[in-house]
């Protein structure tokens with residue numbers, strides 16, 4: 001088989017180890033495995049070559065960690081896109097494991113990790129680096145979650161219109177630039193996205209929970225409906241559904257599958273805390289919390305930030321003020337709120353009930369009903385910022401500093 005067919009490379013001289021990890025990888029659909037009976041360092045230049053054509057390299061960290069470190073440096077220098085999973089003997093000291101991370105290993109796990117957990121790690125690390133995208137700079141699908149400090153503040157309005165802007169718009173003449181975007185209504189009990197976009201409610205998520213199945217391609221086909229502009233939507237069910245009916249693993253698999261096919265996965269979160277929020281937050285790069293500037297809002301936002309950070313410390317969390325115009329001068333209240341949140345209010349969605357409601361009534365995004373409104377323009381700006389962060393492959397957090405410099 002040609003080298004380019006190999007998605008995952010497994011490097012180990014220990015047959016029991018190779019058998020265990022090999023079996024585990026083979027159970028995952030869609031991956032080709034190449035096994036190498038060697039250590040990372042004895043592979044010499046071959047490891048570098050394989051790293052250029054693979055999604056993931058798994059190697060058994062040897063007791064001679066120094067030679068692994070040298071080999072990893074060589075791979076890092078080659079600029080390959082492969083992720084590297086080191087599986088170490090549990091006797092390998094923490095300091096040495098840390099050195100592997102410093103020189104380019106994506107993750108280091110002890111071989112005592114249970115098979116199910118290891119499968120999850122392999123699955124996550126082997127997501128294709130580059131999807132077939134219309135924008136060549138984009139990498140695997142970005143998950144953006146939208147949360148709210150209280151109901152009715154405008155979170156769904158933001159999620160729907162952000163998704164619409166991220167899709168982009170087809171130009172009549174010239175080159176169109178559109179992206180593949182899916183909007184998922186995980187506000188399972190009070191989901192309103194179907195109404196916002198004049199789509200029928202969909203009981204696919206209810207069936208997923210009831211039948212305890214994995215969201216495979218058949219499920220996605222039944223669950224996804226497209227709007228005229230090309231936005232894919234998974235609407236919430238119509239009837240009542242207990243929030244905890246869905247299992248975290250089902251949501252993890254759903255988000256993962258969507259990331260494989262879409263450039264952006266926008267998730268409208270419920271107000272309640274449920275255990276399946278964890279896989280959403282683990283996969284997310286950004287969470288937008290729609291909030292207000294008054295004390296109870298700020299307190300609730302602080303709680304949400306702490307919870308989200310706890311789930312995923314590298315998450316980019318941005319606070320969006322809903323239904324309030326950006327003040328020309330920052331008041332004392334705003335300064336105190338920013339201090340309590342340890343972050344500035346990033347965006348301000350101006351109050352505009354007329355535009356918001358007209359769009360809802362017509363079942364269309366703001367771009368089609370009130371394109372010139374300040375509300376639509378602000379959401380377009382959030383979209384543009386997220387796009388530029390992804391296109392330049394930078395953490396959206398860093399754009400703040402760049403913006404200030406300009």
Ligand SMILES: Nc1ncnc2c1ncn2[C@@H]1O[C@H](COP(=O)(O)OP(=O)(O)OP(=O)(O)O)[C@@H](O)[C@H]1O
Nearest residue numbers: 151152153154155156157323350351352353356357
């Ligand atoms: N910027 C705005 N100015 C004025 N009204 C708005 C604005 N954004 C949304 N609305 C209106 O507020 C109401 C609630 O909006 P939306 O459903 O987006 O909020 P939500 O936070 O998702 O609420 P829920 O708790 O029901 O999920 C709707 O009637 C909507 O039209």
Ligand SMILES: [Mg+2]
Nearest residue numbers: 155156187192
């Ligand atoms: Mg909502």
